[in-house]
Amino acid sequence: MNFREILAYYSREDVQEALLELSKEREVVGVFRNGEFSKRPNTLVYPQDITAMVKSGVQEFHFSIERWSNPMAIKSTNYSDLRTGWDIIFDLDCKDFEHGRMAALALGKSLQDHGIKGFSVKYSGGKGFHLGVPWEAVPERINFGPAAAMYPGLVRKVCEYIKDFTKDRLEEGMLKKWSPEKISEDSGILLGDMQSKDSVIDPWKVVELDSVLVSPRHLLRMPYSLHRGNSLVSLPISFSELKGFRKGMADPSKVKAEKMFLKDGAKDEAELLLAEAIDWDTKKEKKAKAAAKREFNLEKAVPEELFPPCIKLILDGIEDGKKRSVFVLLNFLSSLKWGWDDIERLILEWNSKNNPPLPDNYVRGQIRYSRNKAKPVPPPNCSNTSYYKGYGVCTPDSNCRFVKNPLNYPIRLLGKEKPKRKNIRREPKNRVC
Secondary structure (H helix, E strand, C coil): CCHHHHHHHHCCHHHHHHHHHHHCCCCEEEEECCCCECCCCCCCCCHHHHHHHHHCCEEEEEEECEEECCHHHCCCCCHHHHEEEECEEEEEECCCHHHHHHHHHHHHHHHHHCCCCCCEEEECCCCCEEEEECHHHCCCEECCEEHHHHCCHHHHHHHHHHHHHHHHHHHHHHHHHCCHHHHHHHHCCCHHHHCECCECCCHHHHCECCHHHCCCCCEEECCCCECCCCCCECCEECHHHCCCCCHHHHCCCCCCCCCCCCCCCCCCCCHHHHHHHHHHHHHHHHHHHHHHHHHCCCCCCCCHHHCCHHHHHHHCCCCCCHHHHHHHHHHHHHHCCCCHHHHHHHHHHHHHHCCCCCCHHHHHHHHHHHHCCCCCCCCCCCCCCCCCHHHCCCCCCCCHHHCCCCCHHHHHHCCCCCCCCCCCCCCCCCCCC
């Protein structure tokens, strides 16, 4: 679409009304043709706000998953004060449209299994779909705490839980319709890379549902926004329409802005889903801790090539977080059977790469202190925001999502961890958060 066609679309009264309705209590940001975002914070209040942004070159509109009391007052230091709620969004991304449809169907049925009828479905405008459970379906308090303060941690747990709950169903559906070879060809993923120890194919390697993307001020393409790549509309549809949906239905000339997104949630309808996610995550944590105690009984030092991305990035030399990194490296290496002479050699070599390096006496003092400990202790967990994410060395790869601590990464690669998976699908328990 050219500029005039884009402006004409966003000047339509039905489109403007839909965008403004969905902008209430949300941050709204424009995206230019080159993928850059417009200034933040921002929101939409009047129809002329929309056309003004389009005239400045905006082609897409994205809104926040979080709800805010005053979106224009958002700063990095006041999230908890301004956040009034959040929606649960499942962002399905893939290379093949039919794989995305299959995942959306399976995920929608899993939500129905948890008693959720008011979830929303939206075609992304590309090859995937977005499913959403609105804030109105979330209990105000969970485990005696305000639910509004539990973003993004609780939503990440929900995403990981629903992936686990849906995995068998989605794998079965995909293999019923396509051969593994066909799935590999259409997705562009090597057959060996799609397999896991307990699956012919791991469907979540074919369709991505990444909980890491759930983060503060995370944005999503708005319903009725255009997709800047193909000019199709990010179109809300009913779940019953999903099987028969075709991309051509999202042609701007055929779209009427009638259906809304994240507007049908019944009060507390997501209680069971949240309770099950919390229980699942608690059990998973206990299993991980039990496995960690067994895993660290190594016979020899773990080689550097098996280190996780965060440790490798630290070892390349850093500008921020150097003192915290000394602590991380000492505990990481000593827990992986490295001898103290080798630890000292590696850390002094690392410090020489830093800009600027730490004082030599500080580094050697920390090494002496750790060397005199009775036994090594693990480095901080990946979720500790004061460390890896806090100074920009958390660059997760496909293996990172399976680990809670950098130590688990090489252990997993060495094959020490042998998780077992039940073949029968778990039914959700009937309980309340």
